[in-house]
Amino acid sequence: MTRLIHLIYSSAAKTDFSANDLLALLASSRSKNTAHNISGMLLHIEGSFLQVIEGQEADIDQLFETISADPRHGNITTIIRESIARRVFADWSMGFADVKLAEIDAADGFNAFLQDCGSVMALPPGRAQKLLTAFKDGRWRSRQPRSARADTQVATAAPSVDPLQGTDIAFQPIISASSRSIWSQEALAWDTRMQRELTALDHDAEPLSEIEALARERAMLLSAEPGSIQNININVRPTSPQDAVATMRAIIDLSKKQDVQDRQITLELNQDYLNGDVNSIIAIVQDCKENQLNICLDHFGAGRSGLNQIEMSQPNSIALNAKLVRDIDTNGAKQAIIRGLMQTCDDLGIDVIAKHVETTGEYAWLASEGIDLFQGGLFGNPQLGSMPTTIRIP
Numbered sequence: 140m141t142r143l144i145h146l147i148y149s150s151a152a153k154t155d156f157s158a159n160d161l162l163a164l165l166a167s168s169r170s171k172n173t174a175h176n177i178s179g180m181l182l183h184i185e186g187s188f189l190q191v192i193e194g195q196e197a198d199i200d201q202l203f204e205t206i207s208a209d210p211r212h213g214n215i216t217t218i219i220r221e222s223i224a225r226r227v228f229a230d231w232s233m234g235f236a237d238v239k240l241a242e243i244d245a246a247d248g249f250n251a252f253l254q255d256c257g258s259v260m261a262l263p264p265g266r267a268q269k270l271l272t273a274f275k276d277g278r279w280r281s282r283q284p285r286s287a288r289a290d291t292q293v294a295t296a297a298p299s300v301d302p303l304q305g306t307d308i309a310f311q312p313i314i315s316a317s318s319r320s321i322w323s324q325e326a327l328a329w330d331t332r333m334q335r336e337l338t339a340l341d342h343d344a345e346p347l348s349e350i351e352a353l354a355r356e357r358a359m360l361l362s363a364e365p366g367s368i369q370n371i372n373i374n375v376r377p378t379s380p381q382d383a384v385a386t387m388r389a390i391i392d393l394s395k396k397q398d399v400q401d402r403q404i405t406l407e408l409n410q411d412y413l414n415g416d417v418n419s420i421i422a423i424v425q426d427c428k429e430n431q432l433n434i435c436l437d438h439f440g441a442g443r444s445g446l447n448q449i450e451m452s453q454p455n456s457i458a459l460n461a462k463l464v465r466d467i468d469t470n471g472a473k474q475a476i477i478r479g480l481m482q483t484c485d486d487l488g489i490d491v492i493a494k495h496v497e498t499t500g501e502y503a504w505l506a507s508e509g510i511d512l513f514q515g516g517l518f519g520n521p522q523l524g525s526m527p528t529t530i531r532i533p
């Protein structure tokens with residue numbers, strides 16, 4: 140089966156590309172891309188290239204092989220290669236912008252950049268757009284050796300689900316600090332006796348997966364109610380690769396029954412209980428993206444959820460694990476780790492969610508490092524049966 144993918148890479152010119160050279164490159168690229176139904180965008184900033192190419196997987200891989208072998212540039216670095224639901228540059232066989240550093244640095248350079256790029260910033264928000272912005276801001280350029288040329292809010296109350304062996308469904312808001320509003324609601328399988336999220340440790344796997352399936356369905360129904368369109372985060376805590384595939388397939392099927400255009404559904408993948416090869420779930424992760432479902436690596440930094448997972452799964456977001464967040468404002472080692480992680484995620488267009496934030500000190504430090512999405516008791520506790528509508532933001 141062939142998939143729609145996009146591939147984003149950076150490279151450094153090895154020869155001096157004059158304006159005419161660039162135009163000639165564009166003209167030939169456009170005609171070849173049109174023939175293969177490939178669309179995309181090429182940015183050139185004083186010897187550094189960033190290109191997005193999108194199309195059928197086989198066509199993109201073949202073109203990238205050709206481009207990689209092109210002696211006119213080197214240091215070719217693949218930044219993203221992943222499935223996409225739809226093209227971002229559908230109208231452009233190859234959009235193009237040639238930007239001078241001076242223009243970017245000038246006061247009105249940003250505007251000039253926007254004009255040069257056509258409507259890049261009017262693109263739907265996504266990783267391609269974030270990457271282009273990061274490139275403009277110096278990422279992927281400054282890192283490369285010099286080239287050879289040298290130089291909310293949902294208000295509907297919902298009936299509580301019948302408790303299933305001391306379980307219920309709870310919703311906890313994830314807030315956006317910049318917009319000071321609810322960004323998404325996370326659906327939680329809730330242990331009413333322990334007053335906390337259900338874990339596989341205190342419940343058999345069967346009721347756990349049953350209540351989680353109920354939580355997903357309830358969340359998707361509530362989030363799509365007319366007049367109360369709401370982003371949701373739903374948990375996927377597979378015990379085996381087969382379980383992961385079945386659960387994610389069920390969510391894809393569920394989402395197909397609903398119009399998910401106006402809201403973002405994020406699958407929080409928690410691999411704490413996963414026995415088996417993580418690699419074998421990469422294909423279903425790609426299927427999710429193809430179907431407009433975002434992937435978040437949950438408990439990031441704990442257990443299996445580490446740096447290599449960012450490279451393998453290419454998530455839309457990561458959620459920091461609780462231990463990393465706890466007392467971050469006073470712990471230098473944790474601060475250094477988060478700073479590095481933020482840089483990595485910025486460079487890759489990945490959002491960072493800080494969960495389990497309990498104190499204003501933790502919040503202030505994380506916000507000052509550029510984190511925008513938060514969850515925790517500081518902002519709002521889980522609420523049984525319905526989506527909370529009020530939040531606190533310090």
Ligand SMILES: Cc1cc2nc3c(=O)[nH]c(=O)nc-3n(C[C@H](O)[C@H](O)[C@H](O)COP(=O)(O)O)c2cc1C
Pocket residue numbers: 150164167168169171172181188190192202205206207209211212233
């Ligand atoms: C930075 C850069 C970007 C390129 N982008 C494309 C492109 O989008 N499409 C394309 O057909 N060729 C592109 N090329 C040119 C290819 O590398 C190659 O020269 C061209 O496809 C002709 O290959 P062929 O002679 O094997 O058909 C690019 C080259 C460079 C240096």
